[in-house]
Amino acid sequence: MSAWPHARVELIEEQQRLGALEPPAWRFRRGARVGAVFVCFARGGTGPGNTGDAAWAAASVGDEAVVVPGRAGAPYEAGLLALREGTVLEAAVRALTQPPDVLLVDGTGRDHPRRAGLALHLGGVLDLPTVGVTHRPLAAEGEWPADERGARSPLLLAGELVGYWLRTRAGTRPLAAHAAWRTDAGTAAEAVLSTCRARTPEPLREARRRAREARAAPVRR
DNA sequence: GCGACAG
DNA sequence: ATCTTGTCGC
Incomplete structure (x- = not known):
């Protein structure tokens, strides 16, 4: 139904449009249902x-x-991840019986040349608050936080706070938690930390496990 | 021209 | 994301 652009120029225009919007802020509350979506691709190089x-x-x-x-x-x-993953990510979230209150997405949000990374874009398409989670920022910069669970340090892009380096577990690399659709950097960090036992948030771990499990299934069609 | 560059 | 062995640590 929703149109994920198939051409680079169309995506770029859509990102410019989305990046300029100011949808109502959503705030994380304890007990909020945090979900996640993840996509993997066929092996082969x-x-x-x-x-x-x-x-x-x-x-x-x-x-x-x-x-x-x-x-x-x-x-x-x-910068154009939506071209590759947008359609299939949307399909997975729409297949849920009941959507989460906030969705974790493997990608950036405001941390993007046009302020509309995949996490933000997917939230806009689904009309669902989203938070981005990545191993590293795309365009933003910031020093690593202390090696202590919950420690965070700002990720800045042209002076804008677009996310946090977040130490989800001591002794491991921090994750980047990104402001995305209807979420700011603080909300992003709270949502991620609230679902972290291991380094990676539990909903994201589960989605990753299920996607890879399906890829490995003997019967594909 | 060269390197960098979410997944 | 995916390709890959061993290795260090709790």
Whole structure:
């Protein structure tokens, strides 16, 4: 239904539009249902992949998890992740019986050349608050926080606080928690930390596990 | 021109 | 994201 752009120029225009919007802020509350979505692709070499690569996207919230098959819309390209993953990620979240209150997405949000990374874009399409989670920032910069669970330090992009380096567990690399659709950096950090036992938030771990499990299944169609 | 560059 | 062995630590 929703139109994920298939052309680079169209995505860029959509990102400019989304990045300029100011949707109402959503605040994290204890007890909020935090879900996540994750996509993996067919094995077969390193690099950016290709259009049409087999994909499996999983969405997870609470006790429910769903997996949908799909295809990559494009090769990976920094700043244009939505071309590759948007369609299949949306399908997975829509397959959930009940959507979460806030969705964790593997990608940035405000930390983006046009202030509209995949996490923000997906939230806009789904009309769902989102938070981005990545191993490192895309365009923002910031020093690492202390090596102590919960420690955070600002990720700044042209003076804007777009996220936090967040130490989700002592002794491990911090994660980047990104402000995205209807969320600010503080809310992003709270949502991520509230669901962290291991370094990676539990809903994201579960979605990742389910997606890879589906990819490994003997029967594919 | 060269390197960097979410997943 | 994916390709990959061993290795260090709790």
